[in-house]
Structures are given as structure tokens and as C-alpha cells.
Amino acid sequence: MKLFIQISLLLILRSFVFGQSIQVVQEGNSSDSSFYALTRINSNEFWAGGEYGILKRLDSVGNVTDIGFLKENVNILKIVTTKKYAFVATDNGIIYRYDFEKKQFLRKEFSEFRNKCFYDLIILKNEQIVVCGGAKGISKGEKIIPNGFVAVIDTDLVTAKIVWRCYRKFVWSLLELENNTFLSITFNGLNTKIIKTNNLKNWRKWAIVKGLVHKINLLDNKIWYCGSKNIQYNKCGISGEVAKGEKQKQFTNTGCLWSMNTMAGDIVFVTQSGELLKTNNVTKETERIKLPGNLTLYCIEKISESKFLVVGQGKSIFIVDFKATL
Numbered sequence: 001m002k003l004f005i006q007i008s009l010l011l012i013l014r015s016f017v018f019g020q021s022i023q024v025v026q027e028g029n030s031s032d033s034s035f036y037a038l039t040r041i042n043s044n045e046f047w048a049g050g051e052y053g054i055l056k057r058l059d060s061v062g063n064v065t066d067i068g069f070l071k072e073n074v075n076i077l078k079i080v081t082t083k084k085y086a087f088v089a090t091d092n093g094i095i096y097r098y099d100f101e102k103k104q105f106l107r108k109e110f111s112e113f114r115n116k117c118f119y120d121l122i123i124l125k126n127e128q129i130v131v132c133g134g135a136k137g138i139s140k141g142e143k144i145i146p147n148g149f150v151a152v153i154d155t156d157l158v159t160a161k162i163v164w165r166c167y168r169k170f171v172w173s174l175l176e177l178e179n180n181t182f183l184s185i186t187f188n189g190l191n192t193k194i195i196k197t198n199n200l201k202n203w204r205k206w207a208i209v210k211g212l213v214h215k216i217n218l219l220d221n222k223i224w225y226c227g228s229k230n231i232q233y234n235k236c237g238i239s240g241e242v243a244k245g246e247k248q249k250q251f252t253n254t255g256c257l258w259s260m261n262t263m264a265g266d267i268v269f270v271t272q273s274g275e276l277l278k279t280n281n282v283t284k285e286t287e288r289i290k291l292p293g294n295l296t297l298y299c300i301e302k303i304s305e306s307k308f309l310v311v312g313q314g315k316s317i318f319i320v321d322f323k324a325t326l
Helices: 002-014 136-140
Strands: 020-026 035-042 045-050 055-058 064-066 076-081 085-090 094-099 104-109 116-123 129-135 148-153 160-166 170-176 182-187 191-197 203-210 212-219 222-228 237-241 249-251 257-263 266-271 275-280 286-290 297-302 307-312 317-321
Touching: 035 085, 035 297, 035 307, 045 076, 045 297, 045 307, 076 116, 085 116, 116 136, 116 170, 129 136, 148 170, 160 191, 182 212, 191 212, 212 257, 222 257, 237 257, 237 266, 237 275, 249 286, 266 297, 266 307, 275 297
Parallel strands: 035 076, 170 212, 257 297
Antiparallel strands: 020 317, 035 045, 045 055, 055 064, 076 085, 085 094, 094 104, 116 129, 129 148, 129 170, 148 160, 170 182, 182 191, 191 203, 212 222, 222 237, 237 249, 257 266, 266 275, 275 286, 297 307, 307 317
């Protein structure tokens, strides 16, 4: 009986790390396909998509069901929603639109973007779609000409108009700010240039960041970025606030910081090394939290103010509660 109690306590303690509760929904397998995209559909539903067109429905307690509408060899890189639609962007010039009311998918292949990937996609306040990306091989880590672009697409997926392009740069991330201001993250193989526009026509340099910025976001009214020190994703990660006088933070042995979210004054990043980095928004001090499996974590979405859904390599899925106590 005493041995049974000791083993039970050890099993409980394994799921709590310094006050965080880590629920392993799917442990993941490094040889399996990965989740590259995650978004909230409603208060208790999330969609996760990724390699080879996998698409799953998740809820806030860890139930997983298959949506699986994609029957072609494409990778899902981004999912965004409006009240009426979900848009699913892929790495082969294809966007799917799901109508929540009709429960139907519309598939649109843009011939002008064949062999290009839609790496990021945002829905503007006027409900136009803005997409960015470049050569399909860049999203797979290949060393080829980037052929980057930013394009505007209508929500009916009829027309696509390129509003910025550069064959030397790939466009990783987009951000809409106030007053019709937009930021795009471009990378030339060495450093990141953030470009800005107020009309999606005339672009100008806004900031330079050392390294590869993978994601930019507006968190607690501050513009944050994350990524890697260079194109070697497995080595050093970077993060920082895009503001005068703010210094970049570098993290050894984390690999790329792929995405981020906010929690009551903290910024939470997911990493190539399978860790969460929790950085205080003011002091910039960072706590490193290792998740089981040592698999790359690509996306993080908020379930509640302290509870997050995390997905990544090998179909790994975790629910992390930062306010859990024993």
C-alpha cells in the first residue's frame, strides 16, 4: 500500500511543474505529421491543421475529433475565422473557406500562386483578406529564391491582387494596427526588415531586426516579435519588443521561437526545443518550462486567462494551466 501511494504521488507530480499543470492530450510521435496552425473557432472549439492536410477539432478539455476534409498533398499553414467563415491557407496556392452556417467547404486554387505558400493570412476590419508568403520550398527550409509577396484577396476567393513583392525576400508575418496601418515581416537571409503601409500600396521601411523574425503580434498594446537568430532554426531563439531602446533577448538551445500569446503581464512563447518561455512584459525575465516529449511546439492559443492549448510536431497536443496548484 505504501509503495502504491508513493507511485501515485510521483505520477501526480509529473504533471505539475512549478505550479503549472500540463495535460498531455496527444504525446506526439516525431515521425508523424505536425500541426502548423491553430485557431479558436468559438468559446469551446479550436481547429488545428498542418502537414499533409490534417485538420482536427479540439475542445478546452482535450477532446479531439477529425475534420479531415483535405484529400490532397498540401500543408495547412494558417487558419483564421470571421463570424461567417473559416479560411484555411496552404503551401500550394490554395485557400479553403468553410461556411459555418452551410457547413460546407469551398476550395479555391490561385494559378498565379502555384508553387507559392500562403504563410500568413489576416482578415482586415473591412473583411478583406491579406495574405503573404513566397516560394513553397522556403516553408520547408529549402535554400531557394524566396519570391516573397503580399496580396489582397476578397472573401469570395474570386480575385487576388499582389500589393508588394520582392524576389529576394520572404514574407513571414502580417499585422494590422489602427488607422489602416499594416506591418509586414520580410527576411533576406540575414536580417529582418519590417515594412509599413497605410494604404496597402505605398510601403516604407519601419524597423530593422537582427535575425529571422517569424511572427509579429500586438500584445498588451506593445508590438512583440519572435523567431531565430539566423536560418539555423535549431539553435538560438530571439524575442523582443519593437520599440526604441528595447534590446533583443536571445535564448540558447531553444531553437526558433515560433509563436506567442499573452497572459496577465507575461508573454508565452513556444519553441523548437519543446519548451514554453514565459517572459515578464516589464522586467523581461524569462522562465523556461519543458513539456514532455521534446518535440517542436508551433502554436499556442488561449483557453482562458491562464490556460493554453499548445500544438506541434508529431500531432502533439498539450493543455497548460499556469494557475494550477497541488
